[in-house]
Amino acid sequence: MQITTTFIAGQVLLWLGFLGGSLASVFRFEDPAAPWQTIPWGQYLISAAIGVAGIILLRRDKATRNAQSAASETGLESVRRELAAAAERVSELKSNLEDFTCEEVLAFIDDKCVTHLTEFADGRMVLAHRFGSSVYATIMTEFASGERYLNRAWSAAADGYVDEVEACVDHAHTFFQAAVQHLQTAE
Amino acid sequence: MRTGPRIVPIRGDYPEFTWVAILVGWAIGVVLTVSVAYASLMLGFSIEGSELAAILGWGILRGVMRRTSIVENNINQTIASAVNGASSGIMFSVPALLILSKKEEYAELANIDQPLLILAAMTGCVLGLCFVIPLRKQMIDFDRLAYPGGIAVATILKSPGAGVRKAVLLLGGVLIAGVCQIGVLSFMGEDHDWAVGQKIGLPPMLNIAFFVSIMTIGVGYLSGKGGFWFGAGGFFCYFLLSPLLSNFAGSDVAALTSDPNGMRVQLYRPTGIGMLIGAAIGGIIAAFPMILSAIGALRGAGERTAGDVAKKDELPIGMLYLMIGIGACLMVAIAWYVGAGQISPMRAVLMAVLGVLWIWVAGVIVAECIGRTNWSPLSGMTLIAVTLLIFSVKGSADTLTTIRVSIIVGAAVCLAISQASDIMLDLKSGYLVGGIPRRQQIAQFIGTWLGPIIVVWLMVLLHETKPGGMGSDSLPAPQAEALATTIESIVSGDVPAYRYTAGAGMGLMLAMSGLGGIGVLVGLGFYMPFSIVLTYTLGNLLRVVSDATLGKRFGYEVGVPIAAGLIVGEALVNVGDAIWKIFVPAPVAETAAVTSSCLASWYSFLLMGV
Numbered sequence: 001m002q003i004t005t006t007f008i009a010g011q012v013l014l015w016l017g018f019l020g021g022s023l024a025s026v027f028r029f030e031d032p033a034a035p036w037q038t039i040p041w042g043q044y045l046i047s048a049a050i051g052v053a054g055i056i057l058l059r060r061d062k063a064t065r066n067a068q069s070a071a072s073e074t075g076l077e078s079v080r081r082e083l084a085a086a087a088e089r090v091s092e093l094k095s096n097l098e099d100f101t102c103e104e105v106l107a108f109i110d111d112k113c114v115t116h117l118t119e120f121a122d123g124r125m126v127l128a129h130r131f132g133s134s135v136y137a138t139i140m141t142e143f144a145s146g147e148r149y150l151n152r153a154w155s156a157a158a159d160g161y162v163d164e165v166e167a168c169v170d171h172a173h174t175f176f177q178a179a180v181q182h183l184q185t186a187e
Numbered sequence: 188m189r190t191g192p193r194i195v196p197i198r199g200d201y202p203e204f205t206w207v208a209i210l211v212g213w214a215i216g217v218v219l220t221v222s223v224a225y226a227s228l229m230l231g232f233s234i235e236g237s238e239l240a241a242i243l244g245w246g247i248l249r250g251v252m253r254r255t256s257i258v259e260n261n262i263n264q265t266i267a268s269a270v271n272g273a274s275s276g277i278m279f280s281v282p283a284l285l286i287l288s289k290k291e292e293y294a295e296l297a298n299i300d301q302p303l304l305i306l307a308a309m310t311g312c313v314l315g316l317c318f319v320i321p322l323r324k325q326m327i328d329f330d331r332l333a334y335p336g337g338i339a340v341a342t343i344l345k346s347p348g349a350g351v352r353k354a355v356l357l358l359g360g361v362l363i364a365g366v367c368q369i370g371v372l373s374f375m376g377e378d379h380d381w382a383v384g385q386k387i388g389l390p391p392m393l394n395i396a397f398f399v400s401i402m403t404i405g406v407g408y409l410s411g412k413g414g415f416w417f418g419a420g421g422f423f424c425y426f427l428l429s430p431l432l433s434n435f436a437g438s439d440v441a442a443l444t445s446d447p448n449g450m451r452v453q454l455y456r457p458t459g460i461g462m463l464i465g466a467a468i469g470g471i472i473a474a475f476p477m478i479l480s481a482i483g484a485l486r487g488a489g490e491r492t493a494g495d496v497a498k499k500d501e502l503p504i505g506m507l508y509l510m511i512g513i514g515a516c517l518m519v520a521i522a523w524y525v526g527a528g529q530i531s532p533m534r535a536v537l538m539a540v541l542g543v544l545w546i547w548v549a550g551v552i553v554a555e556c557i558g559r560t561n562w563s564p565l566s567g568m569t570l571i572a573v574t575l576l577i578f579s580v581k582g583s584a585d586t587l588t589t590i591r592v593s594i595i596v597g598a599a600v601c602l603a604i605s606q607a608s609d610i611m612l613d614l615k616s617g618y619l620v621g622g623i624p625r626r627q628q629i630a631q632f633i634g635t636w637l638g639p640i641i642v643v644w645l646m647v648l649l650h651e652t653k654p655g656g657m658g659s660d661s662l663p664a665p666q667a668e669a670l671a672t673t674i675e676s677i678v679s680g681d682v683p684a685y686r687y688t689a690g691a692g693m694g695l696m697l698a699m700s701g702l703g704g705i706g707v708l709v710g711l712g713f714y715m716p717f718s719i720v721l722t723y724t725l726g727n728l729l730r731v732v733s734d735a736t737l738g739k740r741f742g743y744e745v746g747v748p749i750a751a752g753l754i755v756g757e758a759l760v761n762v763g764d765a766i767w768k769i770f771v772p773a774p775v776a777e778t779a780a781v782t783s784s785c786l787a788s789w790y791s792f793l794l795m796g797v
Contacts, residue, residue, distance in 0.1 A: 014696075014697075014700055017696065018693055018696065018697065019423075019427065019428075021689070021692065021693045021696070022423070022428060022458065022693055023428060023431060023432070024689065025458045025461075025686060025689035025690055025693065026428060026432065026440075026454040026455065026458055026686075027432070027436055027437075027440065028436070028437060028440060029437075029439055029440060029453070030683065030685075035683075035684075035685055036685045038685050038686070039685050039686070039688075039689045044689060044692070048692055048693075048696060051693075051696045052696065054700070055696065055699055055700050055701070058700055058701055058702070059700075059701055062701050097188060098188060098189075099189060100188055100189065101188065101189045101190065101191030101192070101194070102188065102191050102194040102196065103191040103192065103193055103194060104191070105188075114743070115740065118739065118743070121331055124331075133476045134476075136329070137324075137329060140328055140329050141324065141328060144324075144327070144328035144329075144618075145497060145500065147618075148618050148621055149621065150621070151618065151619055151620060151621035152258070152620070152621020152622070152623075153621065154345075154621065155257040155258055155344075155345065155620050155621045156201050156621075157194070158194070158257060158345065158347060159194075159197070159201070159255045159256050159257055159347075160194045160195050160196050160197045160255065161197050161199070161200075161201040161256075162188045162196045162197065162198065163198055163199060163200075163201075164200070164201035165188065166188070168621065
């Protein structure tokens with residue numbers, strides 16, 4: 001992440017404001033005669049104002065960063081690649097399922113799918129920056145359903161329920177394909 | 188599919204939501220609830236039931252009944268922990284009525300309307316679940332919160348299929364944590380803080396003491412770098428605020444800085460409670476578009492590509508709204524009925540609306556805290572609930588009615604919050620083993636009604652049979668005792684509302700900063716003892732170093748099963764210790780010293796053996 005002057009200034013102001021506000025919050029014991037006077041509200045409000053100034057700078061920096069991230073193809077390319085790879089692996093699992101034993105299904109999911117799923121999940125926020133929360137929610141809904149059904153396929157394979165393995169791999173395949181399709185549509 | 192060397196293929200439906208899972212879940216839930224509720228009264232702490240239920244279910248379903256379904260055991264543990272959710276919710280709040288009733292002016296509080304209390308508790312449970320279920324998508328699918336306890340449960344559930352290596356790692360973690368915890372209990376007794384700072388001559392205000400708990404390191408490991416802000420909150424208090432206060436504050440506050448526990452109880456904790464509230468409200472505002480998208484996704488499940496499957500995955504949102512409406516109406520009726528003619532219908536409505544709104548806000552706070560750190564500020568949230576309720580009734584009813592109605596509605600709120608955190612943890616473990624959320628949500632409802640019946644019955648039984656009753660040496664109920672004291676302060680107007688407000692402003696500010704989730708974590712750092720925060724941070728550091736040097740795959744393959752084992756091992760030893768303390772009479776002072784010395788010798792012997 002590139003550190004900008006706006007980001008540093010925002011962080012400094014936010015934490016200075018938070019420090020001042022927190023200090024004001026715990027500066028005195030209660031005055032039983034006037035409990036609400038316990039907090040030095042003037043100092044508190046000045047600190048809060050400094051913190052809010054920091055928030056404005058941080059949000060401006062974040063907006064710029066999100067715009068850059070959305071415009072940059074690198075992050076998106078990585079997320080797109082990992083999602084496509086996950087969908088492809090599940091597709092491969094589905095087409096080879098007849099020749100697999102339960103043990104091989106477990107090994108396939110652990111060795112060939114998990115890394116792509118984790119990498120996609122780690123980089124997923126680029127989708128929100130680029131396409132907004134609604135598209136992000138749509139893609140993540142399909143992805144999470146796919147991942148959950150793949151987890152279920154793993155559990156069913158560990159227990160030996162082969163019909164369930166086949167059904168779950170099929171569902172996972174459908175959901176991952178849907179996630180890939182939503183991403184393509186969004187682009 | 189072909190037949191493999193180890194796993195025998197089975198044709199047909201995969202057992203998940205079965206009568207066996209329900210019955211075993213209820214049975215384990217009842218045993219857990221009685222044990223944990225009793226331990227809560229005797230020792231003042233509660234035990235999360237999910238891990239224990241998963242292990243017991245593993246033994247009963249797989250070992251005894253020869254059933255082989257990971258997702259069936261997941262339903263079993265969901266039901267059992269839902270039953271157990273009532274233990275802390277009721278035992279931390281309602282006994283306060285019985286404790287207060289020992290004073291002459293409050294004697295009438297002893298007359299508890301048990302059916303009404305059970306109805307209020309059940310209503311709270313249902314409301315808590317209905318509010319938090321729609322947030323599953325946002326917290327688990329979109330935000331992917333860690334839920335370390337959920338990972339531990341999933342690791343246990345998956346252990347039969349995860350291969351020998353992972354099972355050995357899990358059991359190794361259990362063994363290490365078990366041995367360490369026996370050592371801690373033998374050498375340190377109830378005080379688990381290791382005051383390193385004092386030993387090396389650091390100023391007491393820095394509060395450098397580690398909570399000696401290998402489970403806490405495991406929890407920190409599972410949370411990873413996402414939990415760092417929790418540590419930052421603690422460091423902020425004792426490394427920045429305390430030194431500043433010791434130099435610039437008045438002499439009274441400056442003097443207190445050398446007593447970190449006093450600082451926490453009097454200043455940091457109330458500010459932290461405020462921060463949690465402010466951060467939760469800010470978090471809801473900031474995440475509102477995402478929450479709307481999540482609810483939209485629930486509504487539009489049927490229109491998705493795999494519509495038929497997706498539609499069956501979640502409970503219909505309309506049904507949840509309807510149940511919230513019915514629950515809110517019941518809360519109004521309960522408040523009005525307990526008010527015994529003193530509380531007007533409008534006040535009852537105000538009280539119920541406040542209670543229901545607080546269930547939503549506190550449910551979000553607790554679900555997020557559990558998701559990010561595995562700790563829940565349940566007692567703080569209950570305290571705020573009772574305070575809000577007392578203020579909503581104050582002036583319109585006498586003190587007795589005010590306390591009675593506030594504690595009964597407050598207990599419902601407390602149970603709601605407890606259920607909200609429990610189901611989110613269970614849904615995370617369900618996600619990891621591939622459980623169907625709808626089935627787990629129904630399982631939670633199937634378990635949730637039973638807990639209040641058992642706990643209320645147990646509470647009354649113990650109060651009537653133990654010499655001295657609630658609050659006596661034979662039944663100390665430390666949490667309820669603390670709540671009773673606080674209620675007396677609230678009734679007399681002694682509430683640090685100004686500090687809650689100031690903290691809320693700071694929490695709101697952090698939540699609006701756009702640095703995801705830091706408000707809740709920093710607030711929790713203010714709220715929790717620093718010794719726990721420090722030990723937890725060690726776990727975070729371990730994960731970061733392990734990911735950087737050994738790779739993320741090592742963390743997933745090796746670190747996670749060991750960390751899950753650490754959580755389970757320590758929890759098991761703590762349960763054993765609680766049972767030991769309850770059923771074996773405490774030795775007199777001399778014998779205690781001999782016993783402690785013997786335990787220490789046995790521990791040294793055991794350690795040499797290991």
